[in-house]
Amino acid sequence: MKGSNVNNCTVVVFHNTEENIQSTLDSLASQFDNVIVQTSKNHIIEALKNQQQYGTTCTLLLIDAESCNLRNDRECPDLLLNVVSLLEDKTLTNVVPIVCSECESPPFMVKCLQEGAADYLLKPLSEDVIKTLFLNVTRYKRNRSKKTLDHLNQVNRVSEPEDQHEENDTHSKGEVWLKFKERLKGVFHEHWLSKLVADYYTPKPSVRRSSMSSMLSDRKEFLKAQICSWEFLPLDLDFKDLVQIVFMILNQVLTTFDELEPLRVSDADLYHFIFDICNFYHGTNPYHNFKHAVDVLQANYYFLCKLGLLEPMCSDCELLSNNNSGTQNTQNHHDDGIPSIQKLMKPLDIFALLMASIGHDVGHPGVNNSFMINTSTPLAILYNDKSVLESFHAMSFYHLMQSNCFRKLTDLRANPEYSTFRKIVVNSILATDMSMHDEYVSKIKDQAERLRKNEIDFSDASVCEKEKILLCGALIKCADISNCARPFESAKRWAKILAEEFFEQGDLERELGMPVLPINQRGKIPLTDFQITFKRFIALKLFVAVTEVTPEMQFTVDQIHANVDIWESMKMDECKHLKQQQQQPQEQEQEQEQQQEHMEKDAVTPNNVPPEPSVED
Numbered sequence: 001m002k003g004s005n006v007n008n009c010t011v012v013v014f015h016n017t018e019e020n021i022q023s024t025l026d027s028l029a030s031q032f033d034n035v036i037v038q039t040s041k042n043h044i045i046e047a048l049k050n051q052q053q054y055g056t057t058c059t060l061l062l063i064d065a066e067s068c069n070l071r072n073d074r075e076c077p078d079l080l081l082n083v084v085s086l087l088e089d090k091t092l093t094n095v096v097p098i099v100c101s102e103c104e105s106p107p108f109m110v111k112c113l114q115e116g117a118a119d120y121l122l123k124p125l126s127e128d129v130i131k132t133l134f135l136n137v138t139r140y141k142r143n144r145s146k147k148t149l150d151h152l153n154q155v156n157r158v159s160e161p162e163d164q165h166e167e168n169d170t171h172s173k174g175e176v177w178l179k180f181k182e183r184l185k186g187v188f189h190e191h192w193l194s195k196l197v198a199d200y201y202t203p204k205p206s207v208r209r210s211s212m213s214s215m216l217s218d219r220k221e222f223l224k225a226q227i228c229s230w231e232f233l234p235l236d237l238d239f240k241d242l243v244q245i246v247f248m249i250l251n252q253v254l255t256t257f258d259e260l261e262p263l264r265v266s267d268a269d270l271y272h273f274i275f276d277i278c279n280f281y282h283g284t285n286p287y288h289n290f291k292h293a294v295d296v297l298q299a300n301y302y303f304l305c306k307l308g309l310l311e312p313m314c315s316d317c318e319l320l321s322n323n324n325s326g327t328q329n330t331q332n333h334h335d336d337g338i339p340s341i342q343k344l345m346k347p348l349d350i351f352a353l354l355m356a357s358i359g360h361d362v363g364h365p366g367v368n369n370s371f372m373i374n375t376s377t378p379l380a381i382l383y384n385d386k387s388v389l390e391s392f393h394a395m396s397f398y399h400l401m402q403s404n405c406f407r408k409l410t411d412l413r414a415n416p417e418y419s420t421f422r423k424i425v426v427n428s429i430l431a432t433d434m435s436m437h438d439e440y441v442s443k444i445k446d447q448a449e450r451l452r453k454n455e456i457d458f459s460d461a462s463v464c465e466k467e468k469i470l471l472c473g474a475l476i477k478c479a480d481i482s483n484c485a486r487p488f489e490s491a492k493r494w495a496k497i498l499a500e501e502f503f504e505q506g507d508l509e510r511e512l513g514m515p516v517l518p519i520n521q522r523g524k525i526p527l528t529d530f531q532i533t534f535k536r537f538i539a540l541k542l543f544v545a546v547t548e549v550t551p552e553m554q555f556t557v558d559q560i561h562a563n564v565d566i567w568e569s570m571k572m573d574e575c576k577h578l579k580q581q582q583q584q585p586q587e588q589e590q591e592q593e594q595q596q597e598h599m600e601k602d603a604v605t606p607n608n609v610p611p612e613p614s615v616e617d
């Protein structure tokens with residue numbers, strides 16, 4: 001018996017593409033006595049049954065997903081489903097199916113496991129992975145026997161809370177649980193959440209983990225300087241840079257605050273989580289893509305530094321210059337001299353706001369809530385037309401945390417201390433629904449008033465929770481539309497991209513025979529009007545109100561005014577130009593008439609040569 005193959009198992013590989021897998025087969029052969037490659041699905045089943053007859057203890061079946069002609073990204077390899085059903089009706093025994101694929105999509109991976117795969121391996125299989133492959137036999141057997149037991153207990157496929165807390169919760173299997181079991185069967189069923197997310201969208205990975213290993217430290221320094229500048233513009237950065245930016249921001253917060261020690265994860269896990277987020281954004285959206293998410297994250301990072309809640313990661317930047325520095329120009333101080341904001345926002349709240357920022361538009365389909373509602377999409381039905389997209393973003397983002405290294409944050413039963421974190425993340429994402437804009441603005445004004453009048457009782461935890469949820473909502477709203485407070489050239493580029501997304505929705509609506517609003521019609525509203533209206537009547541109200549709470553944000557109000565001035569002068573130029581164009585034909589006509597008169601006069605003058613025929617003649 002070779003190496004680690006303590007189970008004395010056979011390996012059957014299903015593979016029928018051009019891909020050269022010789023080195024994988026060599027590695028497998030170095031660990032297992034019997035390695036068989038099969039190219040036909042029918043033969044595979046036969047081979048598995050034969051293995052049983054020959055008395056093989058166990059067969060590891062490696063299913064190459066790329067050999068299975070998947071019709072779409074969401075489908076599990078049919079061979080897996082076949083084998084699992086044969087295992088279930090006991091036609092097959094002791095087969096451990098494992099999916100191997102180059103697809104890095106987490107929902108796809110989850111789906112394969114849910115459908116019965118023992119493991120999911122990314123190709124090409126490394127030596128190390130092959131060395132531990134045999135462990136799946138033990139693990140799979142254990143899982144299956146547990147499942148059978150569950151089945152006997154008639155709690156089949158229900159993930160009861162006690163699964164995770166068996167040791168420390170002696171009441172969970174008591175009489176009360178039994179009374180509730182039927183009613184709560186579906187309530188604790190996490191699978192349907194994964195299914196919902198996986199059915200909605202299986203992303204094609206746009207970035208791969210392997211690409212991150214080689215970033216030079218110079219580049220990292222450059223990115224740090226960008227992160228600490230209000231001139232930050234992710235539009236010209238590539239995905240590797242964007243992932244690194246998110247990593248540096250989240251990593252800084254996790255590693256600088258002692259309070260966040262329990263949440264620290266390995267670099268690899270954090271990168272993995274960020275890749276998942278990145279891949280869940282639709283890269284084909286002109287505006288609502290990962291770049292917008294990184295932009296919102298950076299805006300909030302910048303605001304938090306301005307408010308003195310974070311140390312800028314760059315040692316020499318505009319955030320450190322005197323008149324900008326964190327707490328100095330804070331007006332809203334509480335009695336004890338500590339700025340109110342600093343009393344309110346704790347490290348976990350800061351982390352929540354930054355997490356909400358990067359996740360706030362995950363899975364955005366590039367059409368707005370009205371479109372979702374007017375076309376009766378299942379998502380609109382699911383969320384009863386209320387903040388449809390935002391509800392979906394918040395749910396999907398929580399699911400991403402759950403299926404990654406931040407599961408702890410999502411398990412309130414085991415960790416009730418994370419309930420405020422959840423409130424901040426969910427409420428902040430929901431606050432980005434622009435249909436609630438005015439409501440938010442007036443709530444922020446009320447908060448400013450309470451601060452001015454010293455009405456907030458900072459010793460009352462529930463009061464503090466409410467106030468900080470509101471503050472985080474205000475900050476993420478500013479960050480979400482921070483485009484219009486960026487330096488003019490950046491603001492203009494973002495505006496064009498957003499307008500393009502609106503137009504693409506309009507194109508679709510027209511094709512579907514739906515009414516199209518002027519804002520979604522190409523060439524209907526000039527970019528200048530689009531921007532002036534939005535900034536004057538929507539953005540300014542928000543930024544002015546937030547500045548009453550956090551005076552350090554005054555620079556945003558100043559920049560919006562400056563941008564409005566530029567758009568106004570551009571509009572004036574446009575108007576002049578238009579007038580000239582309208583006037584020109586009139587003037588030309590008048591000139592021609594005058595010339596004609598002259599010529600006619602001349603013509604009738606005796607001794608004069610008759611006029612030359614005009615060109616048109």
Ligand code: 5GP
Pocket residue numbers: 288360361432433434480481483484495498530531534
């Ligand atoms: P998000 O959808 O990104 O969460 O929320 C931002 C929304 O604010 C955008 O979808 C868009 O409707 C609106 N918005 C942001 N910037 C602008 C802008 O410059 N002009 C207009 N008209 N709307 C904007």
Ligand code: MN
Pocket residue numbers: 292296360361432480
């Ligand atoms: Mn957004």
